[in-house]
Amino acid sequence: MEFNEVIGKRQTIRDFENKAIPASVVEHAIENAFKAPTYNHLREWDFILISSLEAKLKLIESEHLEKPIDINELEKLFRNEETIMKEMYLDAIPKQKKMILDAPQVIVVVYKPKTSIEKALRIYDLNCLASVWTCIENFLLSLAEHDIFGVTFIPQNTASLKEKFGIPPQLEIAAVIPIGYRVQDAKKLKQKAINIVDRIHTDKW
């Protein structure tokens, strides 16, 4: 597939079809993920592939996603936000549990931090996080080539998740990514229109 076509296709999907993903496609996407740039040349990344209901429930429990969401409360919370952002959150928040349950596979992306997050003082200390996100984008683009999409869920209770999944204490979780084929009527959210010319500055701002 054309490079531009893949870039154009990549999108966040939270509504998944009940259809298995070929293991070879996921393995190839991980191989492509490892072609991303790394700050220290070590590519200290690992991927946990989750498909069992038991493991998904561990994720849901750890992130306290069991409780139903009150949409009126959400509306209130985001009432002063930009419409485009509000629409995204109102669609996304109620789907956090379902997207994990429905996705045929959920990928936990693990990386080795340079400095613990609590001690990070400079942008430089976050190079490890910047690197793992370039790796995540390669992964998502590689899947998009096969019409498989994902949603990058950022866990809040990483200590509990690490314990439940046996992740070594010196490593961290960058994202939990439910992946799968999109249902036919999957919600397509409006993107903020960007005038590229306004965002390009020459020699100075």
Ligand SMILES: Cc1cc2nc3c(=O)[nH]c(=O)nc-3n(C[C@H](O)[C@H](O)[C@H](O)COP(=O)(O)O)c2cc1C
């Ligand atoms: C750092 C980061 C954190 C995100 N966290 C979440 C999340 O916790 N849950 C979720 O449903 N989507 C999450 N998203 C997905 C964004 O909502 C999505 O990328 C955005 O709406 C743009 O849509 P697009 O990916 O289709 O271009 C996250 C994306 C990024 C880059």
